[in-house]
Amino acid sequence: MSRRNQIVLVIMVIIGLGIFAYSLRNVALAQLMHDLVHINGWWLILAVVCMIGYLLIESRIVQVFVKDRIKGFSFKDALRIPLIEQLFNGITPFSSGGQPAQLIAMIQTGVDGGRASSVLLMKFVVYQAMIVINFLIALAIGFQYLAEKLHYLALFVVFGFMIHLVVILGLLMIMFWHSFTKRMVNLLMRPLRWFVKPTRFATWQVTLDQKIDSFYHESVRIKSQWRLMVHVALLTLAQLSVYYLIPYFIMLSLGYSHVNILMVTALHVLIVMVISLFPIPGGAGGAEFSFEALFASYITSRSKLVLAMILWRVITYYLGMFTGMWAMAIKPDKVTEDIKD
Template sequence: MSRRNIAALVAMLALGIGIFWYELRATNLQQLTHDLTHLNFWWLGVAALCMGLYWLFEAFVVKVLLKKRVEKFSLKNALRIPLVEQLFNSITPFSSGGQPAQLVALMQSGIDGGRASSLLLMKFVVFQAMVLINFILTLVFGFHLVAAKFTYLAWLVVFGFIMHLTVIAGLLMVMYWYNFTKKLVHLCLRPLKLFMKAERVAKIKEQLDHKIDNFYAESLRIKRDTKTIVVASLLTFIQLIFYYSVPYFVLLSLGLNKTNFFEVLVMHIMIVMIISLFPIPGGSGGAELSFKALFATFITSNSKLVLAMILWRVMTYYLGMFIGMFAMVVKPDKVVELKDQT
């Protein structure tokens, strides 16, 4: 990790401690101690297991997407990819550092940079599509749970949905209307000349053209390899369900046994969509606020609500950050042989 990344990591840990302290200052410490000593660590272990399975299934997705390109890509190598991604997603705005970090991790395993980029593009498309499908199902079956009680959060959720839909729409446009999309991007870049030097705009145009060309070339392979995409999509869907289930088991660990699994799932999907709107790494601040606002309907005790928020945040954010640091120092196995792309 560079000094800049280490500084970002320290800053996010400090911010997290500050947020937790702020939430705890108005909490009855005696009641909080009581809730801590009566935690059901078995259910808390299940929550941690869900996060482990979330990363494991992402590793399976990596192996599936590499199956026809690489010989003997080990599970250790595959598992290292989502863990490194988790670390850099956690310390960069809008999780922008995850993709480059995965690219480096794949290249460290001996995979050609072009092939690694293609795999990550495919993986990104599949992941975004499954997030969108999960969210659409949530809107259809559970949006009323949020809209009826928290109008301001409901609008944030809708805005998050529009952002994700725009990303998917842009990817589909590249796949099916390649020439039109390039012309549209060039048109959108023209106003930048009013604020930036022509050389800078030309460089941005060149970079975007390169990314669009790479994605289009990969999209042609995606269309030909339907079986692989279907398998990767199913694995990603299951992966997300494990992640969305984490707060349910956190609530069970606090003795809230009458909690409805589906309602918690809906609430967590909404929170994840809201978090994506915040530019601060990990959505810090917005994540905690959203959790407390939505899960206050399940938890009447303030000490349990704050404790649930802290445990959820540790499981879904800080745990991956620390395991990701360990994954960074693990030496990957070199691939035996790279096959020609099909």
């Protein structure tokens, strides 16, 4: 981990502590301590287990994809990948550092860079597709509530969904209309010539064409393995489901036992969609605000609302980052067996 990334990590922790402190400005410390002491630890542990389950299922997804191509890829090596992804997603704008960090982690295990890129690309496609499906379900359940209570957030949610939808549609176009998509992308890139040097533009164009071709060739291979894709899609649905349940178990731990599990889960899906729009690493500020705004109608106590937000943020954001630091320190096993045909 570079010194620059270490500095960013420290800054994000400081920013997080500052946001927590600001949220607590109107909360009596005695009331907060009372709520904390009387929390139901079993429900809270279950919320943590959901986050651990989310990471373990993603590890299994990585292993399924890699073992389809390469022998000897251990679960220990697979586990490092999502943990390192969590760390670099958390310290880079728009979670842009997660993919490159995963690639480097897989190369460290001995997986060829090209094969590692293909695995991560297909994992990304399935993940995006399941995100869109989950969002459509959540939209049907919770959008009316969102539009009535916080109509300004509804606009962010729809915009976030459109971004994810465009991404998955673009990937599907590459899979099924490869040549047309390449021509369209090159056409859309032409205005960039007015703002960058010709050599840089040519480099970008070649790189983009190579990535499109690489994804297309990998998609041709993977389309013939529909059982594998169905397996991974179901695992991804399970992964997202346990993640989206985390606020529900936090609310149960605080004594709110009569909340609607479907509505709470749907609202969490919408929050995650909003967070993806904020350029600050981890969606700092926007994540906390969205959580408090959406769950204020359910958690009427101000101290419990802030406590729920802090617990949610620690479990879903900081836990992943700190376990990612641990994963960075673990030496990976090397893939030593032959590549499958």
